[in-house]
Amino acid sequence: MKKKLLSILLCTAMVATLAVGCGGSDKDSKSEDSTAASGEDKGSGDKLKVGIAMKTQDGPYFVTLAKSVQEKCAEIGLVDKASDVVVLNADMDVAKQSENFETFISQNYDLIFCDCIDPDNVIADEKAAYDAGIPVINIDSGVNDGSYCVTTVYSDNEQNGRLCGQSFAESMGDEEIYGIMLSGEKGNVAGNQRRQGLICGILEKRLGITEDEAWKLTKEADEQLLNKGSYTNEDAKFTIAGQGWGNWTVNDILNDANDLVVKTKDKLNTMFGENDQMLFGGMQAADDAGLTGIHYVAAADGAKEAYDYINGTTPCKSGEYYCTGENSPVQVAITATDIAKKILVDGSDPDSYEEVTMTEAVCITKDNVDERYDYGF
Secondary structure (H helix, E strand, O other): OOOOOOOOHHHHHHHHHHHHHHOOOOOOOOOOOOOOOOOOOOOOOOOOOEEEEOOOOHHHHHHHHHHHHHHHHOOOOOOOOOHOOOEOOOOOOOOHHHHHHHHHOOOOOOEEHHHHHHOOHHHHHHHHHHOOOOOOOEEEEOOHHHHHHEEEOOOOOOHHHHHHHHHHHHHHHHEEEEEEEOOOOOOOHHHHHHHHHHHHHHHHHHHHHOOOOOOOOOHHHHHHHEEEEEEEEOOOOOOEEEEEEOOOOHHHHHHHHHHHHHHHHOOOOEEEOOOOHHHHHHHHHHHOOOOOEEEEEEEEOOOHHHHHOOOOOOOOOOOEEEEEEOOOOOHHHHHHHHHHHHHOOOOOOHHHHOOOOOOOOEEEEOOOOHHHHHHHO
């Protein structure tokens, strides 16, 4: 076996991006699948056969991810044109994803990118590809046994959150941070990492302590927030006065956001979110309540809708959309296709890569939003 097994905890974090990373649904943007069933060689001459086994094309994140992998494969010369990279969409059906793997394997593809639906079910699919000598690179979501894949590429949830927390704390100077936290799902590992990253960055910056010291305090803070519903650090002048749960969507967070706004509106100046979509819901609640001076701080996503708030293209009447962490399908595609090129063209050993390859953590503010805009979705 080429490497040790991935821990279930880590893989759960990666799989969580199905809900976390994609933001909202965009059925109008659903693209038609390319067809591999005919057995045609999609490349020309000695060009390579590359496929993408996608979990879904329902939502802008996933549409952008597949399209970006296609485009980057063409840019670096793995195929002649983007459409030569075949996308097979499983529509969230694990049986269909297994069939898609069988198609790629039977047609002797040179490499498969996979955004899996289920971290256990896909293991057999990846083993079949591995036994056939076909490298598999996971994108966005990982598996519970990494023995049969090259690596898994996804964003750094903790450090994205930490950088956003640090930047926001610095921007607030000595002003008290009195906020609420809009969270996705209880127990969701990616959500935990993002939320804790925000808390860590704020404590680290405000207390002038090391990152390790801040992470230790963060674990205690998060336990208090989850168990008691609020958290305060007087030395840091930092309070999270309440926590709502919204399943990563605008609509599902509205009830909790409205309740929290009513309870905290006399002192509320900040809304934290584990993704952009829930902050959009929080913004709606603040707008409906007639609040102003609210700072919106997302640990992740990088939806272009958020970028438009950050750069002022879209006004935010209740305050400012200060930042978001870059969870970019474009950057995932760039990183994953670069690894593919090293294997297929440069002769790199597929077994030599780490189990997880993270994209660079980036906090997007008005200072860098324009230069990072095209990495959004």
